[in-house]
Amino acid sequence: MPPRRRPQFTQENIDQQLQQIHLLDQASSSENLEQLGPIIKQIHTNRQQEAYLRTVHALIESKDAEIETICSDNYQDFISSVSTLFSIKSYTTNLRDKISTLDASVSQVGRGLVEKKKALLQSKKTAANLDETIDALQACLRVLDVVNRVGEMIKERKYWSALRSLEDIESMPPTSLSQTPCFSICCHPCRPCWLLDIRNVSAQIGQLALEAMELRTRRWRSRREKDPMLKLSRVGSAAEAITNEKTEYNVLDNEQLQVDFKPLYECIHIYGALESLDEIRRSYQADRKAQSDLIIPEPLPLSSLSSVTQEIVGYFIIETHVLNTTGNFRSEREVEDLWDALMKRLRNAVEDVLKNEGDSDTFLRVKEALLGFVMTLESYSFATNNLHTFILQLFERYVGILEKSFAKRFDSIVSQDDCLSMYVEKASERDSVLDTVWLVRTERDELFKSTLPFNLPWSQSFYLCCQDIRNFVQNFYQFIEGVSQHHRDIDDLLSKSLDTILGSISESIARRAQSTSNLSQIAQIVTNLEHFEIACSELERTLTNIRSSQRGGTIRVKAATSFASTRSVALGRVTESINSKLDDFFGLSEYDWTPKAREDAPSMYLYELVNWLTTVVDSLVIKDAYKEVAYRGAVAYIADCFMDFLTGRTVPMMNENAIANVLLDVDFLEEELKRSGHSDLNSAFGELRSTVSVVTSDAITSYLVASIRQASYPLVKPKKLQTLLEKLARHGLECKDAASRERGEKRRKEADAVGRLFPGEGR
Template identity: 30%
Template sequence: MPALIENSDALAAAVQQITLSTSDADYIDQLAPVLRDVGRTDRAAQLIQSLTQLSAEREADIERMCSTNHQEFVTSVNQLLRVREGTVELTQEILSLYQEIQASTEDLVEQKKNLVDFRGVRQNIDEATEALNACLDVLRLANQVYDLLAKKKHYAALRALDELQNVHLREVSRYKIADMIEKSVPATQRLIAEAVMTDVNMWLYRIREASQYLGEVAFYHTEMRRTRQKERTEKDEYFGRFKLNSAVELVADENDEFDILNNEETETQVDFSPLLECMHIYETLGRSDYFRAEYAATRRRQKELLIPTTLTLVDEDGADLSSLLESVAGFAIVEKATIRKTDSFRTSVDVDELWDSMCQSTVTLISNALHHVDNDEKLLRIKGRIALFMQTMASWGYSVTSLNSLLLAIFDKYAQFLKKRFSEDFQEIVSTDDYMPMPINSLDEYNKVVNVSWYTPDKDPEELTFPCVLPFSQMYPLCCIDIRNFLNQVYLFSDDYFERSAVIDETLKNSIDELLCEKVCQSLVERLSSQYPGQIVQILTNLEHFETACQELQGLLLQVRRSSISGPIVLAATEQFRAGKKTAEKRIFELVNSKIDDLIETAEYDWMATTSPSDPSNYMQELTRYLSNIMNSVLLGLPTEIKELIYFDALSHAANMILNLPLDPSVKRISPAAVRTLAKDVSFLSSFVDSLKNPILKENLDELIQTVALMQADDQLEFFDVAQRNKKYGMVDRENGAILLEKVTQGAAVVQAPPPATRSDKFDKFATISSRFGINK
């Protein structure tokens, strides 16, 4: 009911407003809301009632007004009637309008309903479109991951996949496609990991293929550093005390930058981007340990493929060895570069383990192939390549001590080849020598021989006249040249990197000792069996100079010694040559004494001769002539002291042999004429010795001269008087003197034939004296 009252009041107000409208437009504007409400609530009757009520009220007002003013009332009635007519017309129009509005309202409601339905459908379409676009974006990003993967942009693909998983999939998480893509993410990550691993493996393959060239470039760089260090040493000897890779050399060479891994001159470029990208991707995936282990295993397999099963060292250009060392060097350089360019990816332990393994395999291969090498020059080239390899790798911080044993083995073999070659040279020199003083035809030739030989000439070269001869034979300077060459070639082995100085010094000393003792000294001593004094003399002269050469060589070895071992160097060959010289001297003594024996054996003394010849015996003349000739020809080249020693021994031996002639047991008696003949020969020999103007040599004849004088003495009893004997016959042997006096006495007795009584008295007296000295008749 209250609602009805409210509606009536609202209609009344609306009707009031309609009546107060000043224009048809305002009237319609006021009527339209009322008609709209009427169409909804069926309030048309109420509207009509309100309008009727308004009309009645107006009529009442009109009547009231007419009662007071009829004319006006009539007028008003007329007006009212007109109004009424208009109202009726208006009512009809309103009803017609109401019907039209009602019809349009129904259409409007239908349209509104359709609009609401259309808006729901459109919202669904918009939501579906938005969802579809979101899914399409996700699919596009998913496809983009595979596109980036196909373009080798692995890290970009991984970033896109991460963005897809953590951002875009959350926006479409309510859709099934999100679950499908989410399930495919691990597989895609594996694809990215496999793809980047494939790239790394391809990169490792290319690195392995390029390792040899990389090692070749590294060797070239080391050669350049050697050249620069040599040039610095030539300019300043101070740099010669420092080896390659020393701190001083590295500082001096730091201005010459050379990047082995990226160098335009050598066209080398090692890009670590694939490795760094793979490391980053596996780190992002949380699989760094797996990648590190897989990479290490791959490098170990590549290391095994790098080392060949066999190696030849006998090829002319050394290609096999160079290829092996360059490949190992390139492989190891990449490992060091990997450590420097990454952080804790490759540990020093892993790299050093690979390096030690490669070094051991390399040493084994070279050691097994060494026995095929039969030439010291090839060994020197092999050592040179290994030394270059060691210097190169030392500059990269690798330890090369494991290769020292290989160098030592190569050096031992090298020294053996040198000894064999020089042994043959020495043998040929010794066997083909003419054992004659070496002729020199010019000053230039003389200077060359003196420079290569350990020989100090007695005269200045300006004082010499050419042609001339040197005291030694041609073998001596040739051996000196070979000794110097041997020394140079042994030390040539240590020029680059071989640090075993003590081994070189000891090997050199022992080798030279062996060569000189066995191939020179022993060969010369064996040739002393010759029967030619001239050859023996020349051998003695050569031995004398070789002894001097050994002494000089000891000083030279001490001077060039590179080890820190102190103390002098003593060659056993020095004593060997000294002993050989004594053997040669003895052999000369033997030959000279043998000749003296032969000459003295030709002596034909008639010990019971009654007359003596006016000239010395023929054998004595031959003897002195022989001694003179041998000293002035055969022994002329010997040093003065040796010559005097030979003279001294020869004269001593001759004196003894001459003295033995009358002492021979077959000689029973010696006549005074025979004594005079012997005395004449001894005097001739004494005069010959005097002509030599050497008082020491004359002492060899003292016993012989005094014995002959005793045999000629008038008073033989003086010999048995100690004081007289020491004064006149101090050099005479007591027993020999007594025997000769007895022979002379008996010979004189036979020649003179004295009376029996006198002879008997003399014999009895001599027998008494002889028995006193213990001499039997």
């Protein structure tokens, strides 16, 4: 820590402090001398500091003079030393140049020595190789001599002597023979070279085999189409196999490719003669296993799937040929192990590459590649059940993608439909549409006989949906074409898929019906739904017939119930739309609920209401049964409106004249319904008439009797009767004349009596 500096006091500071001192305070009895001490001390300190600074300055001046004297005395010596250093640097530079020159000379001499040494080593290596070759030839002289003599004897037709000479080779010790350089030269090089050759031609062999299978498939398909008796036979069946034998194609020996197995056979023969067959067998298995591991890249690009399958096919065609032509050299178990391992790797590779794939066409291309691969190797007796199962798993994913794709299409078709019946002008248009949709035969025949042009019963959405359903089925079977196993699984999957996509159509139509308020459009939707129900059963029958002819099962389409449910919803929307318009009519009604006299004619708004109802419902393009449902719903709604006037909360009170006016309007409506042929709908007003009759006939006392009530007034609900009586009572009690007030009190008591007898009953 640095020493604490003393405070500095200037003359001005001291003068200020002196001015602040009062030596004699008039208010004090003593002199103020204590304040002089610090000031005197400060003055003394300042004087010391000034003396110290003067001493330092004098010392610095003396040192500067001394330094100047020393520099003047030694200047010449310093100049001489610098000159000496420059001379030394010059000598050092010259010495370095001489060393570099000497190093280059030494390097040149050493390079020549290195070249001579390398040449000497190469000469020694060549001499060693010559010595080794001479030793090898000398070691093989006996075998070569015997082989040469055998060849000469064969040329001279001395076969017996040749056989005796061969016995000399057989009598040689196997171990000593196998250790000769001749054995290594003759046997070992041929096998690796041959394995490399077949590795290089495997893809070409596979390509030729797949092309041959494709040609075979097309040829059999053409013949099957011409001969109905062969319709159920597939490639690989007994009938097709017999036909194919006449044009059998050898992929290992043809105009394009000839695979020579002679090196392998010779190698097997030599190792067998030397009793070392196990050695070559193990080596061959290891080499082929290594080659199989290189066939499938990781990851597997879809673009290279065809080339990979070609190489696999070629690989196992070669293995099959080796297995069938080399006796016990190869075992079926070894080939099966290679097959199982490679198929597992192929399956995993395809699964990985299709993990996030959403394009149905990609799945179709993969299926085509795998199916041709499977059919080709089936012809060589390889087990392909696992691959068929895998193709079906891919098929399920493919169908799921199709379902999502077609569901979007169906939703778009339904949402964009104008809900107007299709119009056809030409016979070609009619035939195209009728060939696409599914109909019962009677309706189809009637439409074919109809005079052109005319309107079809359904709108465009039904036609387009049927068209896309056919496309879906076509895409479905396009994937499964050629897959000969698991028919029942395929049929079940098709049934589920059809129910899924048909259900999506039904849901889309239900949403469209809920968002539509136009009666004619809703009626068209009802007609479309009815035809969809028919299409489900006809589609089921058609597909079942197709599958039966192909040894398939039964197709079950259960979506008809969904369309029936949606049709009920659409019919409900018809009723709701009509009721909404009826609300507008009743909103125009201007009833006086406490009139002084009764009307002699029905309300004017009812004329317009009846005219609108009959016009709209009769003009709907739907079945008469559905029109009847619309009428029934409308009349029931009208009856409920009148009943709400009498027993609801809208009207607080009324008198008997108002009730009579309501009955007059009901009479008018019933007469109109009878005139239009709907007299059976008059039953909708039964509750209203029964409830009013209890009041107008003063039958409350009788109504309170259980037996009379059950026999004469089964439709009358106690709560509604009580409400009507309360409205009448409220009006009577507000009247000023005594008679009306008396009737009001009577109605009040009747209402209380009805309420006490049935406290728990609702409306």
